[in-house]
Amino acid sequence: MARTFFVGGNFKMNGSKESIKTIVAGLNEASLPSDVEVVIAPPAPYLQYAAELVTAPTVTVAAQNSFDKLSGAYTGEIAVNQILDVGAKWVILGHSERRTILKETDEFIASKTDVALANGLGVILCIGETLDERNAGTTLDVVNTQMDAVIAKISDWSKVVVAYEPVWAIGTGLAATPEDAEKVHAAIREHFAAKVGAEAAAALRIIYGGSVNGKNAATFNACENIDGYLVGGASLKPEFIDIVKSRE
Ligand code: 13P
Numbered sequence: 001m002a003r004t005f006f007v008g009g010n011f012k013m014n015g016s017k018e019s020i021k022t023i024v025a026g027l028n029e030a031s032l033p034s035d036v037e038v039v040i041a042p043p044a045p046y047l048q049y050a051a052e053l054v055t056a057p058t059v060t061v062a063a064q065n066s067f068d069k070l071s072g073a074y075t076g077e078i079a080v081n082q083i084l085d086v087g088a089k090w091v092i093l094g095h096s097e098r099r100t101i102l103k104e105t106d107e108f109i110a111s112k113t114d115v116a117l118a119n120g121l122g123v124i125l126c127i128g129e130t131l132d133e134r135n136a137g138t139t140l141d142v143v144n145t146q147m148d149a150v151i152a153k154i155s156d157w158s159k160v161v162v163a164y165e166p167v168w169a170i171g172t173g174l175a176a177t178p179e180d181a182e183k184v185h186a187a188i189r190e191h192f193a194a195k196v197g198a199e200a201a202a203a204l205r206i207i208y209g210g211s212v213n214g215k216n217a218a219t220f221n222a223c224e225n226i227d228g229y230l231v232g233g234a235s236l237k238p239e240f241i242d243i244v245k246s247r248e
Pocket residue numbers: 010095165169170171172173209210211212230231232233234
């Protein structure tokens with residue numbers, strides 16, 4: 001079963017109306033491949049703005065976080081329905097910056113994933129090991145444990161894209177090698193198949209994130225289990241379009 005290639009742009013806490021307008025105009029004006037799904041994730045204040053600017057048919061908008069309650073006294077949190085209401089279709093959950101800086105647990109991320117999916121958002125679910133965990137040889141234990149928390153909570157994975165983002169590769173300029181990334185992606189898919197089923201595993205998109213740029217993206221082209229990228233820094237630059245086109 002062919003998995004649609006997926007390229008996400010995580011702007012993190014960067015940008016302004018002016019810069020987001022420029023990025024979206026670049027995407028709208030580029031002749032993007034029709035078989036690549038592109039999702040851009042601006043900071044929350046710009047979700048509606050970005051969603052209204054997008055005209056490219058393959059581009060949609062994601063939030064960078066959502067809460068596991070739908071409304072109420074949760075100061076500062078963002079509800080799934082509010083994200084949908086302003087025109088976004090996806091949410092990034094479990095990003096390592098939220099796991100480490102905001103101390104989000106596997107269980108909380110699973111709960112947020114459950115609520116997001118149940119209310120109509122697609123979820124870009126981030127997993128990945130730290131450098132210490134990698135050096136200790138526990139990469140697969142870490143990512144499988146992160147996956148297991150969500151596997152225990154949800155049954156329909158059709159609206160989930162898993163982003164494998166080794167923490168040591170994020171923002172460092174040191175991307176995983178295609179060989180290393182492919183090995184981990186294949187292992188994630190194998191573990192998922194054992195837990196959830198072969199059919200769901202064959203359909204699950206597992207994308208790579210961590211220092212992907214316009215130059216190295218195509219080096220992953222031969223990796224069977226890499227179904228796209230989650231791009232940080234380079235998603236703010238014109239080279240994001242090169243990444244979207246990297247399979248051409
Ligand atoms: P960089 O592409 O800047 O390394 O960031 C990756 C990332 O964290 C995307 O979510």
